[in-house]
Amino acid sequence: MLSIYLVIPLLLVLSSIIVIYNGLVRLNNLRQEAWSGIDVQLRRRYNLIPNLVETVKGYAAHEQSTLEAAISARTQCLQARQVPDQQNAENSFTGAIRGLFALAESYPDLKANENFTELQHQLIEIEDQLQMARRYYNGTVRNYNTRLESFPSVLIAGWFHFKPAEFFEIELATERSAPEVQLS
Numbered sequence: 001m002l003s004i005y006l007v008i009p010l011l012l013v014l015s016s017i018i019v020i021y022n023g024l025v026r027l028n029n030l031r032q033e034a035w036s037g038i039d040v041q042l043r044r045r046y047n048l049i050p051n052l053v054e055t056v057k058g059y060a061a062h063e064q065s066t067l068e069a070a071i072s073a074r075t076q077c078l079q080a081r082q083v084p085d086q087q088n089a090e091n092s093f094t095g096a097i098r099g100l101f102a103l104a105e106s107y108p109d110l111k112a113n114e115n116f117t118e119l120q121h122q123l124i125e126i127e128d129q130l131q132m133a134r135r136y137y138n139g140t141v142r143n144y145n146t147r148l149e150s151f152p153s154v155l156i157a158g159w160f161h162f163k164p165a166e167f168f169e170i171e172l173a174t175e176r177s178a179p180e181v182q183l184s
Contacts (some may be wrong), residue, residue, distance in 0.1 A: 020156045027144040031165050034137035035083075038168060041130040042077065042090075048123055049074045049097075055116045056100055063103055070096040083166040090170045097123070134168050141165045 053067050073089070073096035080086040101120070104111045111117075145164050148157045156162075 016152070017156055020153050021160060024144075024147060024153060024157055024160070024162050027140070027147055028162065028165075031137070031140040031144045034133070034140040035168075037133040038130065038137050041126055041133050042086075045123065045126045045130065046074050046077055048119055048126070052097075052100060052116075052119050052123070055113060055119060056103055056110060066096075066099045066103055070100055072096070083168055087168065087170060094170065134170075138167045138169075141167050 049070055053070055056063070057067055073093040077086070077089040077093050080089040104116065147153050148162055148164055
């Protein structure tokens with residue numbers, strides 16, 4: 001018969017393992033939920049692009065390369081499945097969108113078009129929502145990775161093959177550089 005002195009420590013160790021494992025599962029599920037929030041905002045943004053391209057096409061049909069770049073970038077984004085692939089796709093997508101809006105600067109009638117203006121406002125709203133979703137996702141990744149790397153969780157995580165998650169960061173030179181200020 002097992003001694004009470006052996007059973008109690010064994011139960012404490014087993015319950016600690018269960019609590020740590022369940023905490024890792026909870027954090028991983030929160031991370032996945034946060035990613036779905038990003039995915040929803042990205043899909044909303046991608047769905048605006050065909051309308052935006054059609055609106056621009058009416059004013060700047062000869063700017064075909066810019067229009068094709070936007071559609072191509074959208075397709076690349078829709079096909080991305082992993083966080084690093086999504087980051088790369090988002091970088092080219094953002095550049096393509098900037099190209100579309102740069103066209104508007106060259107066409108005052110397009111800039112004044114009510115449909116184009118409404119699409120622009122929707123895109124700005126989606127970008128704000130996306131920024132919040134990205135911040136939340138990165139916070140859940142931080143919490144998950146911190147728990148994963150902390151002792152004694154690191155032992156349990158290794159036994160059950162939990163892997164660190166990647167942050168979702170869009171690398172753009174324009175976001176990293178300071179704006180130029182000129183005083184006259």
